Amino acid sequence: xxxxxxxxxxxxxxxxxxxxxxxxxxxxxxxxxxxxxxxxxxxxxxxxxxxxxxxxxxxxxxxxxxxxxxxxxxxxxxxxxxxxxxxxxxxxxxxxxxxxxxxxxxxxxxxxxxxxxxxxxxxxxxxxxxxxxxxxxxxxxxxxxxxxxxxxxxxxxxxxxxxxxxxxxxxxxxxxxxxxxxxxxxxxxxxxxxx
Amino acid sequence: xxxxxxxxxxxxxxxxxxxxxxxxxxxxxxxxxxxxxxxxxxxxxxxxxxxxxxxxxxxxxxxxxxxxxxxxxxxxxxxxxxxxxxxxxxxxxxxxxxxxxxxxxxxxxxxxxxxxxxxxxxxxxxxxxxxxxxxxxxxxxxxxxxxxxxxxxxxxxxxxxxxxxxxxxxxxxxxxxxxxxxxxxxxxxxxxxxxxxxxxxxxxxxxxxxxxxxxxxxxxxxxxxxxxxxxxxxxxxxxxxxxxxxxxxxxxxxxxxxxxxxxxxxxxxxxxxxxxxxxxxxxxxxxxxxxxxxxxxxxxxxx
Numbered sequence: 126x127x128x129x130x131x132x133x134x135x136x137x138x139x140x141x142x143x144x145x146x147x148x149x150x151x152x153x154x155x156x157x158x159x160x161x162x163x164x165x166x167x168x169x170x171x172x173x174x175x176x177x178x179x180x181x182x183x184x185x186x187x188x189x190x191x192x193x194x195x196x197x198x199x200x201x202x203x204x205x206x207x208x209x210x211x212x213x214x215x216x217x218x219x220x221x222x223x224x225x226x227x228x229x230x231x232x233x234x235x236x237x238x239x240x241x242x243x244x245x246x247x248x249x250x251x252x253x254x255x256x257x258x259x260x261x262x263x264x265x266x267x268x269x270x271x272x273x274x275x276x277x278x279x280x281x282x283x284x285x286x287x288x289x290x291x292x293x294x295x296x297x298x299x300x301x302x303x304x305x306x307x308x309x310x311x312x313x314x315x316x317x318x319x320x
Numbered sequence: 321x322x323x324x325x326x327x328x329x330x331x332x333x334x335x336x337x338x339x340x341x342x343x344x345x346x347x348x349x350x351x352x353x354x355x356x357x358x359x360x361x362x363x364x365x366x367x368x369x370x371x372x373x374x375x376x377x378x379x380x381x382x383x384x385x386x387x388x389x390x391x392x393x394x395x396x397x398x399x400x401x402x403x404x405x406x407x408x409x410x411x412x413x414x415x416x417x418x419x420x421x422x423x424x425x426x427x428x429x430x431x432x433x434x435x436x437x438x439x440x441x442x443x444x445x446x447x448x449x450x451x452x453x454x455x456x457x458x459x460x461x462x463x464x465x466x467x468x469x470x471x472x473x474x475x476x477x478x479x480x481x482x483x484x485x486x487x488x489x490x491x492x493x494x495x496x497x498x499x500x501x502x503x504x505x506x507x508x509x510x511x512x513x514x515x516x517x518x519x520x521x522x523x524x525x526x527x528x529x530x531x532x533x534x535x536x537x538x539x540x541x542x543x544x545x546x547x548x549x550x551x552x553x554x555x556x557x558x559x560x561x562x563x564x565x566x567x568x569x570x571x572x573x574x575x576x577x578x579x580x581x582x583x584x585x586x587x588x589x590x591x592x593x594x595x596x597x598x599x600x601x602x603x604x605x606x607x608x609x610x611x612x613x614x615x616x617x618x619x620x621x622x623x
Contacts, residue, residue, distance in 0.1 A: 156382075156385075156386065156396075156397075157379075157381075157382035157383075157385060157386030157396075157448075157592040157593060158386060158396070158448055158590065158592060159593075159595060160590060160595055161396075161448070221590075221595055221596065221597075222597075224588075224596065224597060233585065236580075237583055237584065239583060289583070290583065292446075293390070293394065293493045293494060293564055293565075294390075294394035294491075294493050296394075296491075
C-alpha cells in the first residue's frame with residue numbers, strides 16, 4: 126500500500142470519534158445535555174491524542190523497530206488530531222456556551238482560571254500545528270525540536286484545565302496526570318528494547 | 321433543527337393525555353375511592369392547578385436518565401445505570417431533634433398524606449435546568465406532625481448511608497452520608513415539597529427514591545435524595561458540599577443569576593434537550609413567593 130493511502134486511513138481512524146459525534150448530532154442522539162456531550166467528548170479526545178502523541182517516543186524505543194508508517198508521521202497526525210479536537214472543543218464552547226458573544230467569552234476567559242488555562246494550552250498548540258510540516262522542520266532545524274517540546278506544558282495545562290473544572294470526583298484527571306507523569310518519566314531513561 | 325421541536329412537544333402531549341385519562345377516571349368517581357382500590361405501587365395524587373406554570377415539560381426520557389446522584393456514581397448516566405444498587409425496601413424516615421414528638425415514619429404513613437402533583441422549574445448549579453412534574457406533599461405537613469419547638473431554627477436532611485451497596489460511597493468523593501440543610505422558614509414554606517413521585521409514577525431510584533426534598537428556588541443539590549433522617553436543630557448545619565468546597569458552596573444556594581459560581585457564570589441555563597441557553601430567573605422564577613425570606617440579606621455574602 127502506498128504511504129499516502131496509509132496516511133489517509135490513519136487520519137480517518139483519528140477522525141472517527143469526531144465523525145461519530147457529528148453523526149449523533151445529526152441524529153439528535155447526544156443525550157439530555159447535547160452541548161455538554163459535545164464539549165466533554167471533544168475535550169476528552171484532545172487529552173487522549175496529546176497523551177498518545179507523547180507515548181510515541183517511549184513506545185518506539187521499547188517495542189517496534191519498524192512502523193508501517195514512519196514514526197514522525199504518526200506523531201504528526203496524532204498531534205494534529207489533538208489540535209483539531211481542541212479547536213472543535215473551543216468552537217462548541219464559543220457557539221453554545223458563549224452564544225457567539227465575544228465580549229462574554231473574553232470576560233469568561235479573564236475571570237475563570239480554568240478557562241484561561243485551557244485557552245493558553247490551545248494557543249500554544251497553534252504554532253506547533255503550523256510548523257508541523259517537513260518544510261518547517263527543515264527551515265527551523267534545531268529550533269524545531271525546541272519549539273515542539275511545548276507539547277509537554279501543553280499536555281499538562283490541558284489536564285490541569287480538566288482537573289480544575291471537575292466538581293468533586295478527581296479520578297479521571299488524576300489518572301491522566303499519572304499517565305502524563307509516567308510518559309515524562311520514561312523520557313529520563315534510556316529504555317531497553319523489549320523486542 | 322425542526323425535528324428537535326417535535327421531540328420536545330411529544331412528552332407534553334403524552335403528559336396531557338395522561339391528565340386527560342386522570343380526568344376520565346375522576347369523572348367515573350374512581351378518584352374518591354379509598355387508597356387500597358389501586359395496586360400498592362401506584363401513587364394516588366391530584367394535580368395542583370396552583371403550581372402548573374405555562375411551561376413545556378422536560379422530556380421524561382431526559383429527566384430520568386441524566387442525574388446527579390453521587391451515591392450511585394459521578395457520571396450523569398451512572399445513577400440510572402446503577403439504580404438497582406439502591407435498596408428502598410421498608411424505608412423509614414426518622415424525624416428528631418428540637419421537636420415535641422420525634423417519630424419514625426414509614427412510607428405508608430407518608431403516602432397517607434394527601435399527594436399532589438406540582439410542575440416546578442428545576443435548576444442545577446452546573447447550569448442545566450428542567451421543568452418536571454413532581455408528586456408529593458408540602459414538607460410543612462410532615463414537620464407539623466412532630467411539633468417543632470421554638471429552638472428548631474434549622475432543618476438538617478440526611479440521606480442514605482449504605483457503603484456496601486452504593487458504588488459511589490466506596491470512595492469519599494463527599495463526606496457520606498449526604499447532608500443538606502434549610503432554615504426552618506424555608507423548610508416550612510409552601511413551595512418546599514417532599515417528593516414521592518415524578519411523571520405520574522413513584523420516584524425511580526435514580527431520582528432519589530423513595531423520598532426526596534424539592535426546594536424549587538434553590539440549586540438542585542439542596543434537594544436531598546433518598547432521605548432517612550430529618551433533624552430539627554438550633555444551629556445552621558454544614559452540608560456535604562459546604563464541607564467539600566466552602567468557597568464554592570454556601571448554605572443558602574439560592575438560584576441567583578447575579579452571583580456566579582466561582583468557576584462559571586449563573587446568568588444563563590440550558591434546558592435539558594436544548595442546544596442554546598436561556599436567561600436564569602432570580603430565585604429560579606419563584607421570587608414573588610420567596611424573595612421576602614431574604615429581605616435585607618446580602619445575597620452575595622450569603623450565597
